[in-house]
Amino acid sequence: MVFLPGRYQSSQSLNQYTTASGCSGVTFWFAPDPGPDRLLLTDDDHTGAFYFDLRSGAAIGCNQMAAKVSRWCIGGSNSSNIRIVTGTPKDWSPLGSASLSPPDVGDTRPRLAVTVDSASTVDSDLSVSWFTPEGAKKIGDGNVAKYRPCSVWIFTCTSFNRSIRVRDLQTKVTGPPIDTVGAPKGKIFVDVAYSLENATYLDIPTLSIAAVTQDSGERDCGAYTLAKGGGFSGVTPSTYTFSDAQAKQLADTCGSADLINGYELTMKTTGDYLNGGFSGQIPQVWLDGVRIRYDSAQGAKFPIAQSGSNQAAWRDCDPKKPGGQLIFGGESHVYVADGSLEVCAGPFPTAPEVHQSTGIFALPEVASLRPSSVTDGGFGPSEAGNGNGFQSGANAALIDDRTNVEATNTAKLSYSCNPPWYQIGICGQTLERRANITMTPYSAPNGYRIKRIDARVSYNPKNQGCSFLWSCPGASPQLRLPRCTLDLPKNPDRGSLQVGNTELLRLYDYNVKDCYSPTDLLNSQQFVYAARANGGAAWPTYNDSLDGVELQITLEPTGSAAMLIPQSGCVVAYPNYNGGQGNPDCALLRAETADFADNWTLPWQGSEGKWTGRFGVQGSVYAPSSAVEIDDTDYAYTLATRGAILRHLRVSGWGARPGFSGPAFGGNVDKTPVAREATFTACTQSALRLAANLACNAGQGDKIITRSGVRFEPDASGLARVPNHVWWSTDQ
Structure with missing residues (x-):
């Protein structure tokens, strides 16, 4: 979904998408201004402004916080993983249209083939006995895990289900499967490479899938019947692929990125409890591994690590190309509850050489009256x-x-x-x-x-x-x-x-x-x-x-026309910031990690997953009247590459990803000398104003005599030695 620069007045119009369960894992693109040709991603695009004046619409809660009409909530559940990207996309394409009729003819959305074919952990102690269990870590690598029941002299041990489990998937996915006609949550296919020997009395194997990690929370994703006989007989594994119905069931049940990353997959083969008895036909099972694959729409990858040794997070917008500025007025604020907010400020639309690149701008409050x-x-x-x-x-x-x-x-x-x-x-x-x-x-x-x-x-x-x-x-x-x-x-x-x-x-x-x-x-x-x-x-x-x-x-405008409103209300509440709970204070920008893994109370209830919110601004954050709250114990990115001006920074938790050593806030400024312009004003003032060394101001009774605009151009040495006269005016 694409959002264009402009004024946003209703939090409901934003939250209906960014908290919706049907939008889990979706990337929302806040695009640059398309320019005169009104076409996105063309040469005349320039940095656009998004003004949030959230004073209307139905208020909703956000991750256990009280409902507030002025809050934009990103992430409606612990598995939302909503992605917001502002600016020109980097290494992905947001453009294209979905198909309205089968078999998805005319679906022009860019697709990404997602494949997860290895796991870092194999649990082989669920049954006795699996040999070379490490062979089940990666499908197709020539190594296999083998099950053969234990034996004592001439007696063979009994077997219940010959279980083996793979988990801790090594490739982390960043988006859910793409929707298709008849499958609004897409399809997730699983390939299982296995074989059965002496399987006459064995039942058909099943693959049980569950999400179990702290991030995903606990969820039963279903048991799926595999196959027996035919190519699955003997000692050489063959590959069973989920049917369309099974792939749709898995996506419907556990199709979000958080849940996919939390999968554990357990293969069970029941039957022939006595393992052939005295017939000598002892059943054996081979497992080469499992593979998860599906098509996903292209979208954000943040904060998944880029390739390389420093584990730096992937960034999804290009700071050197047209970007966007998020402007917050009044009591408007944003809470990244589960997902991410990325902003590339981009070059300033006019005269970028003399302007700061500000990705988030909060209008200062009216100065307190004393x-x-x-x-x-x-x-x-x-x-x-x-x-x-x-x-x-x-x-x-x-x-x-x-x-x-x-x-x-x-x-x-x-x-x-x-x-x-x-x-x-x-x-x-x-x-x-x-x-x-x-x-x-x-x-x-x-x-x-x-x-x-x-x-x-x-x-x-x-x-x-x-x-x-x-x-x-x-x-x-x-x-x-x-x-x-x-x-x-x-x-x-x-x-x-x-x-x-x-x-x-x-x-x-x-x-x-x-x-x-x-x-x-x-x-x-x-x-x-x-x-x-x-x-x-x-x-x-x-x-x-x-x-x-x-x-x-x-303050509030007297009319309906768009007006910039100084910050007020809970956003500027002080002297003390109290965790952004809205009672009475709230952060302008809040992104945190909240773990409710211990919130279940009955033995048959599973724990809820971790809420993880992050933000990153390629540019600066200007919020002199506001608080910003962060909480991330796996940071591998810079929060604001050009620094931040804040009233209050609350750090609830902060820890670097192993291998990452970058700064939390950047301050690297290009010090290459560039031209600067200045206006000189001459005036007459009262003795009182003159003694106070105040600047010329006709509104305060000063008499303006003349003005002159000059430009300082650096020479070869980088110094501006002689000003160039650009313009002048005489007011007297």
Whole structure:
């Protein structure tokens, strides 16, 4: 399936394919822009942009995560192995069309003949006795395994099923069988080379197939009847090939790449329990090996190793040819649960020599709004004055200052009860000290409106007698807004407590909640933080601190036209990233290994296979407001060949494939000198702006005098010594 550059608004339209059981092992191609001729893979193709603005469609869960409408889920089960390739394909072809009528006339899809004819393990101890069992590892290599029952003097041992099993297939497959008319999941043929001697009383052999590895999980793929007599008699093995019906049954039951790679194949020959008795006609069995073969559609091979000693993963797109850029806005994000996401950024469509190759770009969030001032708001009505009760209000203008030392980087709110002796009883009431907070004004840009306003508050209430949050006795600190009063969590004296990413601190939600509106924000409407305590004994004194208050803004377009939306919601939730569980945070890009092999509870239930998600970007990742989570203990690829700019990188597990020594993030930059252009601007400024050494900006009142564009061309030595004048303009 081919996806073209453009705007994607519905997660449902993507997830209906990338989580579908019928798409297991399928490669989805996110193609470059086809250019003016509108034909793919032609000379006028150029790098295209895919903008994910996922705000509509039905929400679904993803590998035990809660349903979310803004999530693109790659892999709907542990055996999905969905492949996403962005950019120009490398060493495979995505083009062609399927046949609509038998016998597949007109099916032009490129096919790949898949053959697996060797195994690394033979289990011969299932029956007594197999000789030279290693001969069954590879079919057709001239070596065979032989079964002859043991004997003691003139007595021959009994036999139950003469079993022998091959497993740990050496060639790993990367895709399922191609669908055909009448076989929507394709056909998997198995060749079994064997022979039977003195087989008169033997039953027809069977081949039992099961998927058993950690990656595949446990699944019974069926028992298949072979043949007896004819060419299968004697000591020279002949080859039995699955019938079309058997090949279809195997593909229907265990046709995904993960399951095929997890096959174990057990040949059983029952009958003649006494092994000929006293007739002397002792049954014997020869097995040369088994071969799995089928036709697959061409597609991604990542992360299967390329040929060579360093075990580097195969890459399926060409970074030197037109590619694609995945752009994420709003709360949109992607979770690679089982499968892979490959992105080749490709050259920049225009002037590639002066532009970075960015494969994944996340729009930065609206910068958190901070107070323009924090001032003393006074005491409660029953409290005595304290000249030193409010200090360092400016320290509350920034949460988590660089030094993160509470003693020096927070505002101090001290308060006490010191009434006349005849009013001592009022000290049992709630006491408080207030800070008046005025925010920097903000209004949405043209074409947008403010959808949500969320607060983050960092403070230390220094409560006593606490066992955990909210359990402390006494009064809660409060945030007092124009139309709401919010009780904040209490906490013992353990440093500043940062509270955010919670419905409690959602101050505004368009048409839903209105504690502090965009109009309040535009007008810098003041609100209050109140440090509070129960008075208790006479003349108590309390010394709380306020680290700061910040507001996070969520924007949305006012119309239906495509608009780039700054990241928001769970993608930008902080201060701490909590495993991407969506409660409340989520990674922009998450690819992990999740093993649920121990999730079965009854003896007859098999374990589920491993969920394995991977991503690789040939280019850079730019996500300054977002988290990225990775978890792969078999990495043999570079996550981003041109580096990454991230707010947070979470590494849940990481280990190199044996033999691979490449970097996780690349940083190799071509240092060949190239031409660069620059624009010089001359202006007049106010004394204040001039003293601040600010750049010329007509929007800030500067008077532009002239502009000049110059180009610096490197000479033979690689240095740009003399600028070439390209253009100039006079604004005055």
